């Protein structure tokens with residue numbers, strides 16, 4: 001039984017930069033009929049129900065009680081005090097022409113002061129930052145922010161989606177292992193607790209679903225997993241799957257399905273937005289490198305197919321190049337091998353817009369996590385792996401990276417939530 005989506009849904013984003021403002025402005029443009037929500041499954045995709053011969057493929061949003069776009073309200077935190085119009089203008093993803101009609105709406109969205117520490121994102125300096133005696137107080141201040149924002153917006157429900165900068169790479173530490181160790185760490189200002197973990201903790205304590213769009217650990221630690229299960233709160237992460245990794249998880253399953261070998265996969269990127277500037281710092285890049293690098297190994301299974309993939313050399317490079325702004329370009333050189341070991345090459349040159357690909361993911365995650373909460377699904381939502389470069393899965397589970405398997409799992413979970421049979425793709429079933 002899924003509770004109905006009555007009242008307003010508040011979408012809170014820690015980080016109100018390029019991705020968050022492109023998402024917010026985009027939802028408003030769609031609501032006003034100025035634009036189409038391309039890239040969003042919740043708005044555009046159909047879902048086959050029953051056998052193929054039934055010819056029944058309604059829209060996902062007509063089958064499940066998703067929140068209506070008209071009921072979304074927005075708020076968030078940032079270390080810069082710019083309102084959403086200033087932040088969107090600075091990010092320069094959407095044109096002035098597209099932003100102008102939305103200016104009054106966007107000017108009304110002001111970021112709350114952030115829980116921030118420069119040691120975790122070294123390239124940024126901002127003034128809109130909370131001051132507190134310890135991390136426990138910061139987490140409590142974030143909880144107050146969430147409650148106040150819900151009240152201000154008269155929202156009945158909320159979701160929190162981390163759209164903040166990529167924090168430095170951290171390994172799980174002792175204070176991340178249990179709820180009590182984490183809470184002790186908050187009081188003692190343990191260095192292993194990053195700001196994104198304060199937001200995750202605050203959201204879960206307020207019984208609000210949390211998703212992490214960046215590669216840093218955030219909620220991917222036993223303490224917060226345990227807390228989310230205990231409080232029946234859905235969690236998802238990590239790192240939105242957008243440009244180059246999206247292409248990789250489309251192409252690699254195809255090569256493997258045809259038993260083509262791969263000797264090497266060299267991936268390089270240029271991007272010039274603030275995200276690129278943050279990733280230019282080696283410790284933040286390390287976090288991204290880890291999430292980007294695991295994808296091929298998991299899809300290709302070199303242990304099972306050593307002849308085809310054991311020698312694979314995979315390299316990922318990200319280069320900060322300001323002239324391109326958010327209009328990133330990525331190149332992939334793939335050295336493949338076919339019949340009788342004859343070598344071949346594939347070159348992919350993707351000219352994408354980072355935040356244009358990320359914004360519909362934020363929308364779908366907000367609506368699906370809210371649905372999950374109303375369907376009483378708690379803890380890690382592995383069926384949302386479709387949206388992430390480095391899917392957050394339960395201890396002992398193997399993350400699935402193949403986009404097509406992820407898609408089948410997502411759709412079958414939606415069928416299950418709608419009280420329908422899963423589709424197995426066997427004959428007429």
Ligand SMILES: NC(=O)c1ccc[n+]([C@@H]2O[C@H](COP(=O)([O-])OP(=O)(O)OC[C@H]3O[C@@H](n4cnc5c(N)ncnc54)[C@H](O)[C@@H]3O)[C@@H](O)[C@H]2O)c1
Nearest residue numbers: 015017018019078114163164165166214240242274275354
């Ligand atoms: N755009 C994509 O395609 C894509 C894909 C995958 C992941 N991501 C990740 O999404 C995140 C957002 O990307 P973006 O392009 O919007 O970056 P951005 O730099 O434009 O925005 C991030 C914002 O987060 C703020 N911030 C940093 N630490 C904060 C904190 N502790 N509290 C509150 N605000 C904080 C920054 O001030 C900045 O305004 C990044 O981590 C990026 O790596 C983006």
